Amino acid sequence: MRVRPGGGPQVRPPPTLATVAAAAGVSPATVSRVVNGVETVAQEHRIAVQEAITQLGYVPNRAARSLVTRRTGSVALLVREPVGFAVSDPYVGSVIVAASQCLAEHGCQLVVMMAREDDDTSAGEYARAGHIDGALLVSLHREDPLPQQLLSAGVPIVACGRPPMDLPGLAYVDVDNIGGGRLAVARLLETGRTRIATVAGPADMTGAQDRLRGFRAAVADAGLNPDLVATASFTQASGERAVEQLLAAHADIDGVFVASDVMAFGALRALRRMGRSVPSDVAVIGFDDIEAAQYADPPLTTVRQPAGEQARAMVEALMAQIRGEEPRGQVTLTTSLVVRESG
Amino acid sequence: MRVRPGGGPQVRPPPTLATVAAAAGVSPATVSRVVNGVETVAQEHRIAVQEAITQLGYVPNRAARSLVTRRTGSVALLVREPVGFAVSDPYVGSVIVAASQCLAEHGCQLVVMMAREDDDTSAGEYARAGHIDGALLVSLHREDPLPQQLLSAGVPIVACGRPPMDLPGLAYVDVDNIGGGRLAVARLLETGRTRIATVAGPADMTGAQDRLRGFRAAVADAGLNPDLVATASFTQASGERAVEQLLAAHADIDGVFVASDVMAFGALRALRRMGRSVPSDVAVIGFDDIEAAQYADPPLTTVRQPAGEQARAMVEALMAQIRGEEPRGQVTLTTSLVVRESG
DNA sequence: CAAGGGTCAGAAAGCGCTTTCTCCCGCGTG
């Protein structure tokens, strides 16, 4: 094919290393050295090359580079969730944004891949095809074979949150969910609540279970009943339903710890519908501190997890692994209480 | 470097085309033909190669392939917005998810890049470095030089929504925002509203302006005052403020068209705080039909734009361009009204 | 003045793949 058939205006091919070398009057090797910041190049040549580069608008071809260096400069973010969840959950969204920013500082790109029911192997193959230097794993579920696959293929990975399966070598960055649950209960106790319930997340996600553990421990410590528990699935609708059930069974509940802000929005709605005022009748405390929490009605008191910090820690851990350093393994970040009006 | 210094378990390098060829007793060229589905290979060899591939777990190296084919199998999604917006705006999120799905069906990956204040050229360079077959542009602002850059570099692009700048060759997929604005007003009129206001989006975004145009036209057609307009920035907080201002200036407003669901949530909150009940005192109609709209209190009546369809159309248009076909140029999808309880 | 050492730049060998180009072989045809 000499000319693109229906293609638009003819575009001349982008300049290559050789073009630059010719323009600067040096060898391709020298240009490569300048581009890669190798020190042993005479000042005079360095300048000539740099001028040629800017003048020609040269940009190194990544495919060619990665073919020889075995590094691609991109990192995958694998969301192991059947679609939509990732982007519909604001906390995950924040992690994605922050990770993307942080990777950019390392000169890396983020490739976002979501799980697909019909083709569960594609992510693994993609990684193994060498199109990626490493991967960030989000929303892992217990039976997912992917982490094991990547681990044994030697692909550097870091999980977001403590993974639900038992893989000793798997690095992760978690937040202190147990402590977060305790924090919420402590606040409810402080404000004089004595019938404290919780809306927990799914049973196969470690974060959700840890929050529940923290809740139970703190409530039991206070000598109260730790079994006012309803389970939901991190969506607003499920949170709404869970609170309805809780109040139907125990009309005297005066405080609820809801394991995510999005579910807490559902909880607020259910309470309003059932004629309870927040926080005077029932206090509500969420988890995440997503942006919308401050715009809820009333503004949501919540346990803050540091999305940005978590993303940053994950990226740093991953970059270290990619550089071949011994991974630091597991990191846990602290959570904190943000007091607003709901509880 | 013979051995990775601190690296984990030793991993043998992935099999190459040559490995497979040796195992199958054919030449590398034949393996390549089988992998790429070229017909002129004897059945016998084809089978031998396929067996060798599955047995060795061979995955083609994308960098090597793209070096020669000049195709990478990945497409960028460039969000031209200073961070966070993309993922915090559920509509954009839905488009991302749908585009990613649709691209996967074409065997392509999505690389998500957000604008960064400190390095505005990186996206353009990345694209020109040949790491990408084409790009989807989201949230374009008027002064953005990127589309022009990509266009003249010959990179196939498709914009999400009609672009705010004048670039004849730029393909895009828009939704009928004007019609959507009219739809909302028609509904408000139907339910007997006579003092109809709107919360509009930013002035430099075409979608926002088109919705406003539709609003104005329909209100004027009905012989009502088309100037009850407040401007906000597509965030919940700004929507809340805008409605406050509207009601402060015109206490008798009985219907509001809010140009996005997220802003409409803010509007609902402001109305509640100001003691107006929805929809009996003031009807509220949003735009987007994001998932949360049905969980609002009251459930939000809204103008639906087809996120999935839009993403799909964008991807198809882009793939056509990549294949070198004459681009179909501009597409506009219809919007529809989803009646719930708020208006 | 010769030998040794240190700097810096070019030549060239690939990285793993696709894609010509070439060749071989078996067939039908004049």
Add this chain to the structure above:
DNA sequence: CACGCGGGAGAAAGCGCTTTCTGACCCTTG
């Protein structure tokens, strides 16, 4: 029987880059 033709497979030439190896040159030193 010689010839041409075409299907199918291998040889080999790169794609654009990095990196080792080699070598030229200059400076220091005995």
